[in-house]
Amino acid sequence: MPSKKVVLKWGFDCLGYDVDEDDIVTKIWCKTCREFCEICEETPSMRARTGAVKPDCFARGTSTIKKNNFQDHVKKSRAHEISVLRLTELNKMKETPMETSRSAESSGASKPNTLMPYLQGMSLKQHNQLQKKFQLAHFLVGNAKSFKFYADMAEFEKKYHGVDLGTGYINDKSCREIVFYISESLKLEKITEPLNNNKANYYSILNDGSSSAKTMDEKELFLIKTAAFGVPTFNVMTLEEPSSTTAEGLKDALDSSFVKMNFTFDRKLKELGMCSDGAAVNLKLHR
Ligand SMILES: [Zn+2]
The missing domain is CATH 3.10.20 (Ubiquitin-like (UB roll))
Structure with missing residues (x-):
């Protein structure tokens, strides 16, 4: 097995490792995949949507310590590619706080894809705000109301009941996206999961x-x-x-x-x- 010095010389920023008392590397893994492989793995429907694949051995770590293997992982692994993409998205989101993301909402994105990257780096406060927005969207569509009601209802709740909803994700397009995720989850629970299992x-x-x-x-x-x-x-x-x-x-x-x-x-x-x-x-x- 190579020493820590040799492994560090490989020059991969995303390489994580364990060493024994003689500084011999006993296990290596990919830090990016370890952090983001859960997204790739989570559900079949999410895999289908993101085009993700199950991560390879470098997400969990391996005791086969070979530079070529790790190089192949970084250069060719689809799971790694997706993990890097997720990391980039997360960093971008951190640069653009949720409160100031209204421009993204009004750009008229036709495909619901802006919400998921938020979930990774979300604070408890933002989590609570989003939960209330999900409840509101669910209530509205459950009562056959238009997405257009969503922003008005949110405004009403904020103004008269002092509900903390934050400022992002309050328009009809966001409502549509939230409802999309609710429906995906319901379909998984009520159709796919019972039939698959x-x-x-x-x-x-x-x-x-x-x-x-x-x-x-x-x-x-x-x-x-x-x-x-x-x-x-x-x-x-x-x-x-x-x-x-x-x-x-x-x-x-x-x-x-x-x-x-x-x-x-x-x-x-x-x-x-x-x-x-x-x-x-x-x-x-x-x-
Ligand atoms: Zn990786």
């Missing part, structure tokens, strides 16, 4: 589409029925935008819906049936 053995799918006469936008809604421990439940799986209104377009939308659910089982072993109306494209879809 055999608490629910079978499911069936219901689907229907609608198209806007004005914009010709086509949307296809997929619902899933499962029965965990004998209790039947219906849940919305996804709302898809089919690439075309042909049977092929709908089939692709259905497949895309399943990909998003991160099922780990073979569909043909659990799928009991599909239910739709008798539109011609649906009939071709099921053939």
Whole structure:
């Protein structure tokens, strides 16, 4: 095994190590991956969203102490690449405190992706503020209210009830992002997890589409029925935008819906049936 001096000469900033009493290195790891691999690992849905992969041995540490192996990790490992990205994001967020991040909100980002990096370096106060914002967003959408109500309600709570909500993440776009994460979590808990872990053995799918006469936008809604421990439940799986209104377009939308659910089982072993109306494209879809 090499000495500490030799290992330090390799010149990797992210290299962590343990030494014995003779300064011989007994274990090495990647400090960046060790800190951020949890994000990569956390849930299948998060992995799918971030394109993350499970970290390699350098996240936990290894007693195989070879420069080439570590070099490969730093240069080629996807997990390392993502960890570095997370670290960069976190540093950026620290430079831009939450209170002054309104410009990012109003820029009209279409994809919910600004909230996650905050969670890493968040103070207890910010955590409490965010928790209340989640509760408010959940309450509003649970009562079929528009995202537009969110900022007004937050303002009301702050002004008349003295609720500490901070100043960031108070607009309709933030509400949309918060609701996105709530729905991801619910889908994981109510659909993916029971089916993946055999608490629910079978499911069936219901689907229907609608198209806007004005914009010709086509949307296809997929619902899933499962029965965990004998209790039947219906849940919305996804709302898809089919690439075309042909049977092929709908089939692709259905497949895309399943990909998003991160099922780990073979569909043909659990799928009991599909239910739709008798539109011609649906009939071709099921053939
Ligand atoms: Zn690494």
